[in-house]
Amino acid sequence: MRRPYSGIMGTMLCLLLGLAGCQTTAGSNFTYKSMPVADGSAVAGEGNKILFKGNPLALTGSGVKIGDTLRDVKVAQNDLSLVNIGETKGSGKVRIISVVPSLDTPVCEQQTHILSERNKGLDKMVELITVSVDTPFAQMRFAREAKIANVTFLSDYRGAEFGKTHGLFLEGKHILTRAVMVVDKTNTIRYLQITPEIAQLPDMEEAFQFARRLVTES
8 A cells, every 4th residue: 555645746746747547546546557548358167268468377167157146255354254145235236246366466456446436436335345365354455545435345265255156266376367247136247347457447337337337216
């Protein structure tokens, strides 16, 4: 995480130089970088692959697709207690589930800041969730240092059961692949993007727009 001083200086440089893709969100010291956004989606599950900087990595588990029900699996909360992914505090309303390999990487960090800071008020209507294999302690540290209080952090560190059960696990690296899904109030997956290249961001804006339409419909 950047120190407050460097965040302020970064903002000043962006304003002075007019640098595209170099912006900070009000109230946050995080400096957004210009990062590629993935076009299209990979397919979840055994037999499918994603790329890491051009190198193929195999996905593991039984893949989900749009229209499937979120599967019955437990993940760890900040206090190490377990909760079913379908029964989090936002159960019964629209939820956005952002899946990242590790919060301690630049792309995952930015994806999580986008979820928290650029949802244009969606956090008042839906539950925002981040799932990673980071331990709950690491997730708590990240949230504290990033000053993120509107995202539910859930850990798949125990056995990567969320990743395996949804076909989003990279067994060789023991991390989750990068994805974003929108789940409706009945726990049906209505939107799913798995980035074909793990080093690229998912299209979070498209996910936000889809979630907003679901909220309006319901």
